[in-house]
Amino acid sequence: MGNAVYHLVAIAVGAVVGVLGVALHVGVERFSAAWPAFLDTTLGLDGLPLYAAAALVAVTMTLVSLWLVRNFAPEASGSGVPEIEGAMEGLRQVRWHRVLPVKFVGGFLSLSSGMVLGREGPTIHIGASVAKAASDLMKWQSEDMRAMLAAGGAAGLAAAFNAPLAAVLFVIEETRRQFPYSARSYIAVVLASIASAIVTETLTGNRPYMLLEASAIPYGWLPAFLVLGVILGAVGVGFNHTLVWSLDHVRRLGERRSYYIFPTAVGLVVGVLVFVRPEATQGGELLAVQLTREGLPLAMLAFIVLLRFVMTMASYSTGVAGGIFAPILALATTIGLCYGTAIESVTALPEHGHAAFAIAAMSGLFASTIGAPMVGMVLVLELTGAYSVLVPVMITAIFSNMTSQALGGRPIYEILLERTLAIEAAARAAAAPR
Known part of the structure; x- marks a missing residue:
C-alpha cells in the first residue's frame, strides 16, 4: 500500500471527524441554551418550581448518559484520551x-446537562473511533x-477547538511514548488535522473560540508571569491528586451501594446551578x-475558582462521557484573573493586563496537569488569538511544568490510564478461580 492511499484515508478521517465534531459542538451549544430558556421563558417557571424542573432535566440527562456508558461502552467514560493512548500502546482496544x-x-447529554466537562474528550475519542473504523476497513x-x-484523535481536538496546530503538537508531545513516528505517520496526523479544521471553519466560521483582546506586555512584568507559573504548577499537582482521589472515592461508593447515587446528586445540583x-x-x-471582560472583585473571582474546582471534580467523577480540557482552561482563566486583581490592589497593571494573566494562566495550568507545555502554549494562542502575549504565555507554561515535575507531578492522562489498567487487573484477579 502506497503512502498516497494512506494519506487520502487520513484526510477522509479528518473530514468525517470535523463533521461529527461540529455536530456535537453546535448541538450541545444550542440544546444547553434551549432547555433552560424553555423552562424559564416558554413555561414561565420561577423560583422553586423552576429549580425543581431544571434539576429534573439535568439529572435525567446525566443518568441516561451514565446508563449508556455503563451498559454499552464502559471505556467511553470520561475523557477517552487515556483509552487512545492505551490502544496506541497495545494495552487497550478501540x-x-x-x-x-x-x-x-452520551457526550451530548452530559455536556448539555450543564456538567463541568469539556467537549474535546468526546471529539478526540470519536476521532480515534472513526480512525479505527477506517483501519478495520482497510485491514490495517x-x-x-x-x-x-493518532490522526483521528488529532482531528477530534482540531474540531473541538478549531486548533489544528495544537492538535498536531498534542500527538507529538502527549503521545510521544506511543506514537509510531515516521514521515508517513506524521504527515497523516497533519493532514487529518487540516481536513478537520477546514470542515470546522467552513461550518462554523474562522474565528478563535475564545477570542480575547490583549497587547504586548512590557518585559519588566515578565517575573510576575514566572511567579504565576510556579503557582499554577502547584495547583496542577493538587488538581490531579484531587481528581484521582475523587474518582476513587466515588467508585468505592458505587461498589458499596449504587453507581447512580453520586451522579444523581451531582445532576440535581447542576440543574439548580444552571439558574x-x-x-x-x-x-x-x-x-x-x-x-475577563467583567472586572469582578477578587472575592467573587476566588469564589468562582472554588466553585468550578469542586464542580469539575464532581462532574468528572460521575463517569459520564466528557473531557477536562475546557474545565481546566476556564479554571485557569479565573485563577489568572484572581492573580491579576490581587496585583492590581498594589500597583497598576499594564494595558490589558488582566487578559494577559488570564491567557497565560490557561497555558500554565494545562502544562502542569496535562504535562504538555508546548501544546498548552499553542492551544491557548489558537483559542484566543492573543499572539502578542506569546512570551508571557511561554514563561508561565514552562515554569508551571518545571514546578509540577519538581513536586513529583505526572501527566493526568498517564495516571488515569494506569488507574484503569490496575482496576481491570484487580477485577480479573478477583474473578479468577482460586
Missing part, C-alpha cells in the same frame, strides 16, 4: 462500533493502525471570555 454512538450521544494492523488512531450560579456549570469557554 471498539469503535460501540464507542462511537455512545460517546456522541500494528503501526499503520496506531498512527491512524442560580451559571458560572459554575458547563465547560466554560464562553465563561472565560466573559469573566
Whole structure:
C-alpha cells in the first residue's frame, strides 16, 4: 500500500471527524441554551418550581448518559484520551462500533446537562473511533493502525477547538511514548488535522473560540508571569491528586451501594446551578471570555475558582462521557484573573493586563496537569488569538511544568490510564478461580 492511499484515508478521517465534531459542538451549544430558556421563558417557571424542573432535566440527562456508558461502552467514560493512548500502546482496544454512538450521544447529554466537562474528550475519542473504523476497513494492523488512531484523535481536538496546530503538537508531545513516528505517520496526523479544521471553519466560521483582546506586555512584568507559573504548577499537582482521589472515592461508593447515587446528586445540583450560579456549570469557554471582560472583585473571582474546582471534580467523577480540557482552561482563566486583581490592589497593571494573566494562566495550568507545555502554549494562542502575549504565555507554561515535575507531578492522562489498567487487573484477579 502506497503512502498516497494512506494519506487520502487520513484526510477522509479528518473530514468525517470535523463533521461529527461540529455536530456535537453546535448541538450541545444550542440544546444547553434551549432547555433552560424553555423552562424559564416558554413555561414561565420561577423560583422553586423552576429549580425543581431544571434539576429534573439535568439529572435525567446525566443518568441516561451514565446508563449508556455503563451498559454499552464502559471505556467511553470520561475523557477517552487515556483509552487512545492505551490502544496506541497495545494495552487497550478501540471498539469503535460501540464507542462511537455512545460517546456522541452520551457526550451530548452530559455536556448539555450543564456538567463541568469539556467537549474535546468526546471529539478526540470519536476521532480515534472513526480512525479505527477506517483501519478495520482497510485491514490495517500494528503501526499503520496506531498512527491512524493518532490522526483521528488529532482531528477530534482540531474540531473541538478549531486548533489544528495544537492538535498536531498534542500527538507529538502527549503521545510521544506511543506514537509510531515516521514521515508517513506524521504527515497523516497533519493532514487529518487540516481536513478537520477546514470542515470546522467552513461550518462554523474562522474565528478563535475564545477570542480575547490583549497587547504586548512590557518585559519588566515578565517575573510576575514566572511567579504565576510556579503557582499554577502547584495547583496542577493538587488538581490531579484531587481528581484521582475523587474518582476513587466515588467508585468505592458505587461498589458499596449504587453507581447512580453520586451522579444523581451531582445532576440535581447542576440543574439548580444552571439558574442560580451559571458560572459554575458547563465547560466554560464562553465563561472565560466573559469573566475577563467583567472586572469582578477578587472575592467573587476566588469564589468562582472554588466553585468550578469542586464542580469539575464532581462532574468528572460521575463517569459520564466528557473531557477536562475546557474545565481546566476556564479554571485557569479565573485563577489568572484572581492573580491579576490581587496585583492590581498594589500597583497598576499594564494595558490589558488582566487578559494577559488570564491567557497565560490557561497555558500554565494545562502544562502542569496535562504535562504538555508546548501544546498548552499553542492551544491557548489558537483559542484566543492573543499572539502578542506569546512570551508571557511561554514563561508561565514552562515554569508551571518545571514546578509540577519538581513536586513529583505526572501527566493526568498517564495516571488515569494506569488507574484503569490496575482496576481491570484487580477485577480479573478477583474473578479468577482460586
